[in-house]
Amino acid sequence: MSSQAAVLVAPRRRNTAALVWHQVRYEQLSFWRNPQSAFFLFAFPLVFFAILAGVFGNATLATIGGRPVTGLQYYTSTIVAVSVMGACYSQLAITLSQRRQDGILKRLRGTPLPAWVMFAGLLAHCIMVSLVDAVLIVVMGLLYGVPVPTHWAAIIVTLIVGAAAFCALGVAVASLISNAEAAPAVVQFVFFPLVFISGTYFQITSRFLNDLAGVFPVRPFNQALLNPFALDRGFAGHQLLVLAIWGIVGGFVAIRRFRWDPRPE
Amino acid sequence: MDAVVVEDLRKSYGATRAVAGVSFTVRYGEIFSLLGPNGAGKTTVLEILEGYRQADQGKVVVAGFDPADKRTGRQLREQIGLVLQELAVEPHLTVRESVSRNAGYYPNPRDVGEVIGLVGLAGKEKSKVKSLSGGQKRRLDLALGIIGNPRVLFLDEPTTGFDPTARRGAWEVIRELSALGTTILLTTHYMDEAQELADRVAVISAGQIIEEGTPATLGGRDLARARISFTVPAGYSAADLPVGAAVGENGRLVIEADEPTELLHRLTGWALEHGTTLPGLTVDRPSLEDIYLSLTAAQGAAAAEEVPAPRRGMGRRG
16 A cells, blocks of 8 residues: 555645635734734834824925925825835845744745745735735825825835835845844844935935935835825836836845745755 | 655765765654764754755655655645754644644645644643743644644654653654554654664664664664673672672672573572572663664764864754
8 A cells, every 4th residue: 555655645735725815814813913013013104104294294395296295195105105115025024034043934844835825925914914004094194184196096006016026025135134133133224224215204305315216116116106195196107117126136036045944054 | 665765865064974875764654763963964864855955965755755856845745744853833823723724734634633632732722822831832843743644754853852751741642643654754862762662773873874773673782692780799709609700890790691591590599598689680681772872982983083074053953
């Protein structure tokens, strides 16, 4: 009977969609069981938005493309962007390096779960958090009196492209970080300066800084969201392209360099 | 067909040869133990079998698959279970959730409740993993290793750091799994563990198998001479005894014999005749530990000259 070993394997695997759902479900369970991280992911951007909105309100903060933009409109866009980046890039990079360090990734690699299903579970989680954050901030903006945006398709497409690109970058950074203690520092070291020069917290008027920041993914993401939220415009083609290119670069690094083992050869 | 076939396996990390030509087979249904000191190459062998590491050279077949072949990786991992040396469980799920989650990865998993009971965590189903004790987490780790109903189970030093009671418990579980038909390959540096569990043992040292056999016959143990040992009774000297023997360490006499029965009869007869006793009388053969120590000591001395460079940055490798 042992001679059938390899042949006898005609496993009744559950179908792929069910497996992905299974993984998504447990990823969610694991996340919501850790109320601390859940609180920070959702409450932090909201508090930030409330402060900035309170300070700047409906006063004109900037003039973009000849249009006056109020503080509320401006920060609706950039705080949505920064919370998506927090959920996709920072959280993912830190979570993955922590799980690798704890041996959880290696252990998971020993099960038949395909790698892409594990990533699908994480991606679904990041997108869920991004969407919840975006909805919370937009609703809060509406309560403060921000005009209702009209270009919803542009908002949704931009959020999805941005979330995907920053997830890819998060996995890429996790692949390059070797120990989990260093992960938050490295993640912020890359992220914080970019957020500042990209005009997330205050508008940047230096042409040099704007050109520089325009090459990196954060400012294009801000601009692509400012379009529908503040300028009553649709898709920001050029900015979305820059985001997509960063996403592809991140994905490439992630695929080439991702490690499961805390102690590679 | 065999569950595991390893032929002339070789693996180096830089200049250090971790595995230097290892061959063995494990038959289906067997408990096979790789016994050796830390750094002997046990974990490297195991991680090549599990598909974590690529061999430099040699042939490896596990449950009919080549673990290095990425195309059949998923099929292989549906057939095997593993418990690594380092504990790895997610803190925020409950015991039942953890086991259920992994059960969903396999085409033909064991019953979740049954597995929890088997590893002795019944009653803890709803406890958060982070609230478990170290020993309980290890048992959960074992549950995750067997939930997929593996044909071949790899256990890397399954009882390292256990207290004596927990070790007995773990052995019980391993025997039970074996009785249910699981093939088990375990590494250990405890002689008694190999002796208790294994059908066959291979002693590995400095990346090579230096001896293979059943626990009873390893290193010619069954053929070794018996040792009779006792203290010379007060008022007598070694010269008074009916057999020639010299006093060894701590004033004890040690007499080796191929067949101790006749010798014992003479000694005890002499003692009764003189109205005395043979204090602390024991009769034994070299323990598995004696054999193991003599085997690995000889090998270690030879290997020390051969592989001088310590491996850096690798952490603890079996």
